[in-house]
Amino acid sequence: xxxxxxxxxxxxxxxxxxxxxxxxxxxxxxxxxxxxxxxxxxxxxxxxxxxxxxxxxxxxxxxxxxxxxxxxxxxxxxxxxxxxxxxxxxxxxxxxxxxxxxxxxxxxxxxxxxxxxxxxxxxxxxxxxxxxxxxxxxxxxxxxxxxxxxxxxxxxxxxxxxxxxxxxxxxxxxxxxxxxxxxxxxxxxxxxxxxxxxxxxxxxxxxxxxxxxxxxxxxxxxxxxxxxxxxxxxxxxxxxxxxxxxxxxxxxxxxxxxxxxxxxxxxxxxxxxxxxxxxxxxxxxxxxxxxxxxxxxxxxxxxxxxxxxxxxxxxxxxxxxxxxxxxxxxxxxxxxxxxxxxxxxxxxxxxxxxxxxxxxxxxxxxxxxxxxxxxxxxxxxxxxxxxxxxxxxxxxxxxxxxxxxxxxxxxxxxxxxxxxxxxxxxxxxxxxxxxxxxxxxxxxxxxxxxxxxxxxxxxxxxxxxxxxxxxxxxxxxxxxxxxxxxxxxxxxxxxxxxxxxxxxxxxxxxxxxxxxxxxxxxxxxxxxxxxxxxxxxxxxxxxxxxxxxxxxxxxxxxxxxxxxxxxxxxxxxxxxxxxxxxxxxxxxx
Numbered sequence: 001x002x003x004x005x006x007x008x009x010x011x012x013x014x015x016x017x018x019x020x021x022x023x024x025x026x027x028x029x030x031x032x033x034x035x036x037x038x039x040x041x042x043x044x045x046x047x048x049x050x051x052x053x054x055x056x057x058x059x060x061x062x063x064x065x066x067x068x069x070x071x072x073x074x075x076x077x078x079x080x081x082x083x084x085x086x087x088x089x090x091x092x093x094x095x096x097x098x099x100x101x102x103x104x105x106x107x108x109x110x111x112x113x114x115x116x117x118x119x120x121x122x123x124x125x126x127x128x129x130x131x132x133x134x135x136x137x138x139x140x141x142x143x144x145x146x147x148x149x150x151x152x153x154x155x156x157x158x159x160x161x162x163x164x165x166x167x168x169x170x171x172x173x174x175x176x177x178x179x180x181x182x183x184x185x186x187x188x189x190x191x192x193x194x195x196x197x198x199x200x201x202x203x204x205x206x207x208x209x210x211x212x213x214x215x216x217x218x219x220x221x222x223x224x225x226x227x228x229x230x231x232x233x234x235x236x237x238x239x240x241x242x243x244x245x246x247x248x249x250x251x252x253x254x255x256x257x258x259x260x261x262x263x264x265x266x267x268x269x270x271x272x273x274x275x276x277x278x279x280x281x282x283x284x285x286x287x288x289x290x291x292x293x294x295x296x297x298x299x300x301x302x303x304x305x306x307x308x309x310x311x312x313x314x315x316x317x318x319x320x321x322x323x324x325x326x327x328x329x330x331x332x333x334x335x336x337x338x339x340x341x342x343x344x345x346x347x348x349x350x351x352x353x354x355x356x357x358x359x360x361x362x363x364x365x366x367x368x369x370x371x372x373x374x375x376x377x378x379x380x381x382x383x384x385x386x387x388x389x390x391x392x393x394x395x396x397x398x399x400x401x402x403x404x405x406x407x408x409x410x411x412x413x414x415x416x417x418x419x420x421x422x423x424x425x426x427x428x429x430x431x432x433x434x435x436x437x438x439x440x441x442x443x444x445x446x447x448x449x450x451x452x453x454x455x456x457x458x459x460x461x462x463x464x465x466x467x468x469x470x471x472x473x474x475x476x477x478x479x480x481x482x483x484x485x486x487x488x489x490x491x492x493x494x495x496x497x498x499x500x501x502x503x504x505x506x507x508x509x510x511x512x513x514x515x516x517x518x519x520x521x522x523x524x525x526x527x528x529x530x531x532x533x534x535x536x537x538x539x540x541x542x543x544x545x546x547x548x549x550x551x552x553x554x555x556x557x558x559x560x561x562x563x564x565x566x567x568x569x570x571x572x573x574x575x576x577x578x579x580x581x582x583x584x585x586x587x588x589x
Contacts, residue, residue, distance in 0.1 A: 004072075004237050004240075004241065005018070005020070005072075005230065005233045005234075005237060006018065006020070006070075006071060006072030006163070006233070006234055006237060007070060007072030007073065007074060007163055008058075008070065008072070008074070008084075008086050010053075010054065010086065010088055011048060013048070013050050013051070014048055014049050014050040014051055014052045015048070015049055015052040015053075015056070015086055016046060016047070016048045016049075017029045017035075017037060017046065017047060017048075017049060017058065017060075017070075018037075018044060018045065018046040018072075019037065019044070019045050019046075019060050019070065019071075019208075020042075020043055020044050020045075020071075020209055020230050021043060021045055021060075021062065021208035021209055022042070022043025022208075022209055022211065023043075023207075023208050023209060023210055023211075024043075024045070024062050024063055024208045025063055026062075026063050026064065027039075027045040027060055027061070027062055027063075027208075028060070028061040029047070029049065029058050029059075029060060029061070030058055030059045030060070030061050030067065030083075031049065031052065031056060031058050034061055035047060035049050042230065043209070043230070052086065053086070054086050054087060054088035054091065055085065055086060056085070056086045057077070057083035057084065057085050057086075058070070058083055058084055058086070059083050059084065062207070062208050066204070066207060066208075068204040068207070068208070069081070069082070069083070069084045069161060069202075069204070070084040070161075071161060071162075071163075071204075071205055071234070072163050072234075073085070073148070073161050073163060073164045074086070074087035074089070074163055074164055074172065075087050075164050075165070075167065075171065075172055076148045076161060076164045076166075076167055077167055077171075078167070079148070079150070079151070079167060080148050080149065080150050080160055080161060080201070080202035081202060084164070087172050089172075089245040092172075092173055092176045094176070094180055094247070095180050095184060096180050096183035096184045099183040099184075099247070100282075100283055100284050100285060101188060101249045101284050101285030101286065101287075102139060102140075102186070102188055102249070102285060103285060103517070104285070104287050104302055104305075104312050104313075104379060104422070105379060105513055105516035105517045106139055106513050107139055107140045107188065107287070107422045108137060108138050108139045108140060108417075108422070108423055108424075108425075108505060108508065109138075109140045109141075109142050109190065109382065109422065109423070109424035109425070110133060110138045110140070110141060110142065110424070110425045110426070110427060110429075110430070111142045111144065111192075111384075111387055111388060111424060111425070111426050111427065112126070112141060112142065112143060112144065112427040113143075113144045113155065113156070113388065113427070113437075113482070114126065114143055114144070114146070114169045115153060115168060115169060115479070116427075116437070116479070116482040116483045116484060117129070117427055117484060118483075118484070118486070119483055119486075121168070121169065121483070122169050122170045122174065123169050123170040123174040123175045123177065123178040124170060124174050124177065124178070126141075126178050127177065127178055127181045129486075130181055130182055130185050130187060131185070133185075133187060134185050134186065134187065135502070136430050136498070136501060136502050136505065137501070137502055137504075137505025137506055137508070137509060138187065138425070138430075138505070139186070139187060139188060140187065140188040140189070140190055140249070140250075141182055141187055141188070141189050141190070142189075142190040142191070142192065142252060142424070143189070143190070143191050143192065144156045144157075144192050144388060145157055145159050145191070145192045145193060145194055145254070146159075146165040146166055146169065146175070146191065147159025147160070147161060147162045147163075147164065147165075147166070147193070147194065148160065148161040148164040148165070148166045148167070148202075149166055149199055149202075150199065150201040150202050150442065150443060151441065151442025151443060151444075152168055152442045153168075153440050153441065153442045153476075153479040154166075154440070154441045154442060155388065155392065155439065155440070155441070156192065156194075157194055157199075157220075157254065158199030158200065158201070158441065159194060159198070159199055160198050160199045160201070160202040160203040161202070162193075162234070162235075162238045163238055163241055165246075172246075175246060176246055176247070179246055179247055179248065180247075183247070188249035188250065188287075189247075189248055189249055190248060190249060190250040190251065190252055190287070190289070191242055191246075191248045191250075191251055191252070192251075192252045192254060193238070193239065193242065193251050193252070193253055193254065194254045194255075195224070195235045195238075195239075195253060195254070195256075195259060195267075195271075196218055196220070196223070196224070196254060196255050196256065196258035196259050197218045197220040197221045197222070197223070197224065197258070198221060198224075200221060200443075200447055201443055201447055209230075211225060211228060211231075212224065212225060212228070212231050212234075213225055214227070214260070214262075216260055218255075218258040219258070220258075223258070223259075223260055224259070225262070226259070226260065226262045226263065226267040227262045227263055232263070232267055232270065235267065235271065236267070236270060236271045236274050239251055239271050239274070239275055240274055240275060240278055243275060243278055243286055244278060244282075249284075249285070249286060249287060250286060250287035250288060250289060250312075251275075251287075251288055251289070252289040252290070252291065252315070253268075253271075253288070253289070253290050253291065253311075254291050255291050255292075255293070256268060256290050256291065256292045257292050257293045257294040268290075268299065268311075269309040269310075270309075271288075272288055272307045272308070272309045272310055272311060273307070273308055273309050275288060275306070275307055276306035276307040276308050276309075277306070278306075279305070279306035279307070280306045285305065286306065286307070287312045287313075288307055288311045288312055289311060289312055289313050289314065289315065289382060290311045290313070290314045290315070291314070291315045291317075292314055293317070293369075294369070294370070295314075295318070295354045295356055295357070295369055295370030295371060295373070296370075296371055297353070297354070297357075297370075297371040297372060297373040297375075297376055297380075298371060299311055299314070300312070300313060300314055300373075300376055300380040301380070302376075302377050302379045302380045303377060303517070312379075312380070313379065313380050313381055313382050313422055314380065314381060314382065315382045315384070315387070315424075316349060316353070316354065316381040316382060316383050316384075316421070318338075318345060318348075318349050318354050318355035318356055319346070319349040319350075319355070319381070319383045319384070319421075320383075320384055320385060320386075320387070320390055321334060321335055321337070321338045321345070321355075322338045322342045322343075322345035322346045322349060322355055323342070323346060323385055323412055324338075324385075324390070324400075325338045325339055325342035326342040326343060326346065326408075326550065327385075327400060327403075327404040327405075327408050327409065327412060328400070328403050328404050330403075333363065334363045336362060336363055337356070337361050337362055337363045338355070343526045343530060343532065343550055344526060346526070346532070346550075347524045347525060347526050347532065347534070348524075349381075349383075350415075350419060350524050350532075350534045350546075351374070351521055351522070351523060351524035351534065352372075352373055352374030352521050353373030353374060353376055353378070353380065353381050353521065354370045354371075354373045354381075356369040356370040357370045357371060357372045357373055357374075358370055358371060358372065374521050376521075377518070377519055377520070378419070378420040378421045378516075378519050378520075378521055378536065379420065379421065379422055379516055379517075379519065381421040381422065382421065382422045382423075382424050383416050383419065383421040383422070383423055383424070384416070384423070384424040384425070384426070385400060385409070385412050385413065385416055385429070386399060386400055386425075386426040386429055387424065387426050388426065388437060391426065391436070391437040392437045392438060392439045393439065395459040395462030395463070395466060395470050396436060396438065396462075396466065396469070396470060396471070397436035397437050397438025397439065397471065397481075397482070398436050399428075399433070399434060399435070399436065399437070401432050401433070401434045402434055402436075405579075406432070406493075406497075407578065407579045408550075408579050409432075410497075410500060410579070411548060411550065411579040411580065411581050413500065413501065413504065414500075414504060414548075414568060414569075414581040414583075415546065415548060415581055417501065417504040417505055417508055418504060418507060418508055418511075418512060418546075418567065418568065418583050419534075419546070420512055420515075420516055420519045420536050420538065420544060423508075425501075427484060428484050429501075430497070430498055430501045430502075431488075431489045431494040431495070431497050431498040431501075432493065432494055432497035432498075433484060433485070433488065433489075433494070434488075435481070435482060435483070435484055435485060435488075436471075436481055436482060437482045438471045438473065438478050438481065438482060439455065439473045439478075440471075440473050440474075440478045440479040440482065441473055441474065442474070442479075443474065448474045451473055451474065452472065452473065452474060455470075455473055504568070507567055507568060507583075511544075511565075511567055511585055512538075512544070514540075515538035515539045515540050515542055515544075516538070516539060517539045518538075518539025518540075519536060519537065519538045519539050519544075520536065520537045521536065522534070522535040522536045522537055522543075523535050526550075529549075529551070529555045529557075530549060530550050530551035530555070531547065531548070531549055531550075531555055531557060531576065532546070532547065532548045532549075532550055533545075533546070533547050534546040538585075540588065541587075541588030542564075542585055542586060542587050542588055543564075543585070543586040543588075544583070544584075544585055544586075545564075545583070545584050545585070545586065546581070546582070546583055547569075547576075547581075547582045548580065548581045548582065549576040549577065549578060549579065549580050550579065551578060551579075552578050552579070553578055554575050554576065554577060554578060555575075555576040556574055556575055556576070557574060557575075557576050563584075563586055564584050564585050564586030564587060565584060565585045565586075565587075566582075566583075566584050567583040567584055567585055568581060568582065568583040569581050569582030569583060570582070571584070
């Protein structure tokens with residue numbers, strides 16, 4: 001992609017300021033005084049202002065009336081409504097200069113929210129926890145969205161200034177320090193980005209560039225009009241900027257099913273292609289991951305490097321939903337698609353990726369969902385038992401630890417962390433944290449009340465049952481309840497869980513990672529007793545075998561000789577204990 005369109009551009013003599021404002025008649029940049037910008041083609045206004053340096057703050061003055069931040073702002077030191085700051089990304093002195101990333105097959109993700117990962121809630125504070133991640137076996141730190149949002153606390157999916165990391169977590173150089181320190185420890189860093197909508201507060205684009213938005217709607221607001229080249233450039237250049245300026249190793253694109261497939265070349269294809277060019281030009285391993293409720297297998301390709309229009313993997317919600325029903329018995333809403341025998345959907349996910357590959361979804365009024373995915377490599381799927389959505393979009397924000405049996409959770413972990421898909425934990429999962437992760441935000445006035453009422457409508461039955469026990473998303477205490485208590489990690493039960501996860505991830509490193517590239521889906525079944533059996537052919541020809549009793553009762557099963565290497569579990573008895581898992585590896589003859 002050519003030089004970036006949006007945001008200020010430092011020159012040898014000053015700064016070029018640019019704004020795409022096709023509906024405006026006049027645009028000035030406000031520095032020490034107003035400087036007029038010159039209108040060019042296609043609605044662009046620009047001018048080079050001499051003697052302006054990094055650190056200068058500015059706003060745009062539209063038609064003599066409105067003062068707005070730069071939509072391409074690199075930083076907002078005073079939140080979304082304040083002035084934008086000129087940032088010199090080349091000024092940061094990187095230490096991990098030899099870092100080129102890690103292969104996708106080595107990925108073990110942990111999803112985190114910067115503001116609640118530590119009591120301090122900053123990038124700098126996260127650095128102190130990186131050694132814990134290394135010791136646990138985590139190889140990739142994923143940050144929930146950072147694009148500047150309104151207020152002090154937010155999940156990040158209400159961002160409105162996509163290029164500006166939110167000031168509540170620190171300055172841009174602090175974020176770079178976190179990434180740099182992670183790379184020095186061999187940890188990749190991923191960022192969650194949102195290209196399907198803008199947040200409800202602080203988005204001024206509609207006032208001077210109304211064509212930025214189309215007639216379609218998403219569950220979160222007006223759809224973005226990616227038919228326009230300027231709008232498409234805003235998103236694609238943003239993806240490249242995070243990867244280039246901050247050296248993120250990958251991006252996870254939120255809810256791409258809500259992005260209309262507009263134009264001769266779909267935006268998602270073009271974004272992947274441009275990121276692939278960056279990876280090739282810099283000889284880096286860069287990974288793009290999707291969240292996509294449509295289960296489009298055709299978008300996935302974990303093996304082509306660099307990417308050329310497709311994506312490494314997709315978060316596999318099917319895998320999570322089936323496990324959630326099995327572990328908790330909850331079967332309402334979208335969980336209804338995975339009842340009454342969730343183990344069959346777990347089988348499908350382990351055997352061929354998606355549980356829904358074109359079958360009708362009862363939750364979606366019988367609409368077929370998904371595409372066949374068994375021909376894809378297992379590494380095209382990111383599997384997890386919890387994430388921010390699946391905890392926070394519960395009325396109480398409670399984790400599995402509060403609603404499922406520890407032994408059952410441990411069995412699910414023993415499967416998830418050793419299966420040949422890419423595993424992901426949510427922050428604190430590794431020690432069995434019970435800290436809730438309720439939905440929280442910091443809007444004001446009518447918008448705050450609209451959020452409250454929207455939650456009450458969405459969780460009407462829960463409000464009838466729990467009433468005032470349900471946390472108010474606008475209350476400071478709701479955010480505070482989500483902050484991880486690292487001292488809790490020292491409790492005996494937490495130490496036991498942490499030991500289990502570390503052992504499993506050490507085995508993954510030794511047995512699964514080296515064989516993951518070139519692995520294939522195999523066969524799977526669950527018998528009437530609840531015994532799960534799965535077999536995969538790994539990249540070196542070895543066969544990976546899983547057997548598990550996913551019930552509360554003992555099952556007597558004829559014990560065959562366990563050929564190959566026993567990786568995990570007790571193969572010495574015919575009795576299959578409740579929630580027990582057995583893994584073994586059989587080398588190719």
